[in-house]
Amino acid sequence: MDLQGTKEARTQEEGADGPLDAYGAGSSRSNDYRKNERRDSHSHDKPSNVRPLRRRQSPFTYPPGTRQPASSSTTSRRESSPSPEATAIPKALGLSSREQRILCKARRNPPVTKKTLSELDLPCIMSNINLRMDANFDRDLHFKPDLEGEKGHRKRKESTDYWDSMATEIAIYAYHAANPGDAEDQTTGSSSQRKFEPRLPAMFETLQEVIKTLVPERDHPSVMQNLEVPLLMQQIRKGVLDMVALATWMAALLKTHCAPMRDEWADRMLEQITEGSQSQHPKEIVNGLRTLFGVLEAMKLDVANHQIRTFRVLLIEDTVPFLQEYFEGKISRGSFHVESARVWYLGAKDRAQREDEQKSPVTSSPPQQDDIKPLEVLFRGISDQLLQFTAPADFPETFLFDSDRLWQLRSTIQSLINLEIAWYIFESYVHTRNRYLSARDETYSTFRSRIWSLMEDGQDTESRVMNSMDEEDPDFRGSARWIQNMRSIALEIARFACAACSLDSIVADEVIAPIEAALEWHLSHETDLFHYFQNAMREKILAATMSSARKYLPLSPLAICESQRVAPTSSNTGPLVSTGTSTNPNSHSHPTSNNSMQPAPPQQHDIERIGMRLAHLGVLHWRVWAPLLYLRDEIADLDLGSGAFV
Structure with missing residues (x-):
């Protein structure tokens, strides 16, 4: 692993003249992971004896120069003008108002993406000034998903809505594949018929991107071949996609590269998708997909936590010169x-x-x-x-x-x-x-x-x-x-x-x-x-x-x-x-x-x-x-x- 991340981190930090907040306090940045710290406390001092921080602190900030999530106004404008890929919601399915609402309003991308996982990349770890400080005081420092508090509740709800909308979308694709006539009629249907933006193409693209970041380059051709998005979508529209075969391949690939403790997750993912495909139950298929993304996130966390253990000595010994360079730059630019x-x-x-x-x-x-x-x-x-x-x-x-x-x-x-x-x-x-x-x-x-x-x-x-x-x-x-x-x-x-x-x-x-x-x-x-x-x-x-x-x-x-x-x-x-x-x-x-x-x-x-x-x-x-x-x-x-x- 390239150890130049330290110098790269310093260059990034020196180029960032934004407000200096601990863990992104006071900013609108959304972070998906936090450090789990084992409290090295006093004889009586259990974690509940700890006074919470005066500032609301989150473990991560996006690296300087990365794009932030689109604002709500931008999202509303995009949703008000359906794209050519927008699909009509068949009335024959009799979807409930909630199912229609989340189908149109739920987030477009899976909860786990290449962008969210990039927070766990080595350059971000090396440039995380909070992590460098905490590494000096916590011998058992490691990352875990940030699902606590109000922010965690909101993230869990968004995740549930996304996967519920995905189950409904799969049911719609299955309906159109079984009723091709209705699928043709929707192109000339009433303009008042409600439409939604498909999520499956973005999900397969995300799946391909994330897996490629977790497996060696020699496996990338196989990933591109088995997760070719246009081909998969064509098979879905025709109702001929073999999800069991795809899940079997993914389970074998992940078990080859993940820690043995994650094998059970991969097997469970395969069982869920197999059961859902055989019973034609979209929710069970979605449960398998949800487990799949959970395995991918766990694999990335395993890698990040291994890197923290590997570079812990470097992070600690470099604390003083890193902080001096960081603050000297901030002070000289008048931003601190x-x-x-x-x-x-x-x-x-x-x-x-x-x-x-x-x-x-x-x-x-x-x-x-x-x-x-x-x-x-x-x-x-x-x-x-x-x-x-x-x-x-x-x-x-x-x-x-x-x-x-x-x-x-x-x-x-x-x-x-x-x-x-x-x-x-x-x-x-x-x-x-x-x-x-x-x-x-x-x-x-x-x-x-x-x-x-x-x-x-x-x-x-x-x-x-x-x-x-x-x-x-x-x-x-x-x-x-x-x-x-x-x-x-x-x-x-x-x-x-x-x-x-x-x-x-x-x-x-x-x-x-x-x-x-x-x-x-x-x-x-x-x-x-x-x-x-x-x-x-x-x-x-x-x-x-x-x-x-x-x-x-x-x-x-x-x-x-x-x-x-x-x-x-x-x-x-x-x-x-x-x-x-x-x-x-x-x-x-x-x-x-x-x-x-x-x-x-x-x-x-x-x-x-x-x-x-x-x-x-x-x-x-x-x-x-x-x-x-x-x-x-x-x-x-x-x-x-x-x-x-x-």
Whole structure:
């Protein structure tokens, strides 16, 4: 396989001056495939814990220069003026109004075409900037048909209408072949008789084109001979086409070149077409054709996913130079504006300097190496956005292709804070009853597991993400989902409280009510309690992130990616949170050390996982953008060849 796709991709991208949107966000481009990503999440972080993207993102954009689908107005003009090939609908068939409607209105081409499959060609894979980024973070990255959400529902409906119209069209051809007199009369029939544009010729042409892209060139003559469209249409009109023989040939050809796991599909296609031909049942024939196109799509996906695995190392190692060339071209042409990101970075730098100056000599951390300090500023700035109570309007524009990962990290961090708030409310209630936990670590572990399971019960991850993608929700810290499960969480906390206080096994309202009120208040308001846990989390996350960043700076992108396979060691380096004494929902006091309760067990594993992910993302980002933007004025003073800083 030619590896020049990388340079070709860069040339294509440099020639595209359109808006820079992640996964085609905000554009009208229609994409048929998406990347299926295995979430490399934290110990508790199932996919449903992931905050959906702020932008509606689709995995692909058409390569620059390709033709876009015709507009609806163009389609309506074409349909209003029937072509010479338009065929009249025989009244004798007694078609229903729906059958007539979809026969005239359904899409002209099959759901799977050479054009849609071209999104999976190697040049498109190599030029897919989103895929290049995601390959660094997902070891099991692969393509699958994009059939989820509203867009997927629309595509499935269009596909159903197309194949239903194809079944009706086959029935019409069979009728005309059995009644040649009626076929002649239609040429002089009433002008008011409804007509439709035949789809079979385009389907056979598409079938020929797609198969030729999937089989070696030596098999092309056989494909051209067996799928000669004029001959096939002539045989259909005369009612002499041997569909069983054609299906047998196609099944044998596909089984020769497809993966063994697809053989069953090819056999099923042959069985369906054979049964439909013998019973003269058009719908069964169409089921076979539908299965045939499904096999072809699966074969193309198999090839594309094999190419991703084959070129994964190249995609990862070329990430930084590819992105630098890409963004340099965009910036030089004025099609990508990043000055606001530089202002954001300089603001983070000023805040970091003020924080360091305010720290007393006793509590201040050891001074960082000079070459790591600017990178720490980046992590401080992005951590502030991940930890703040209200959602940031957006992340800096330079994080365009990492925004989904940042929203996922924010969702995880905010959920961890919410969990600590819930644990604090539980312990505070137990303390007000003058009781103490005898097996605190075990209780915390069970408490944590139960709360997370409540957050997952009865919710479908993908549907929730797609439905909430366009929500007008000002709270992006996960509280909406927590508040949705408020009653269940409060009941679970009350059960733990009753068990700890040796109360009646039946949870009374007087136990649930104050717990639920406190939970709702602290999740809905930016209280001092939130600030306490926020600050504790910030220190832990920054420490874990900088620790990982120092390890990653000398490494190549591939080495950093592979290092993510190693699970972090869970070491008790200190308490993550402390506890307090009040469950008053209107209380803004934060926990203090003046109580007899011990600190909650640390969530060190979660913190280390977050630190590893954030450091991975940040180091790659820094290598691209430090010389281009953040340090462009200071770059002459840096020895870029001696360190891994940039």
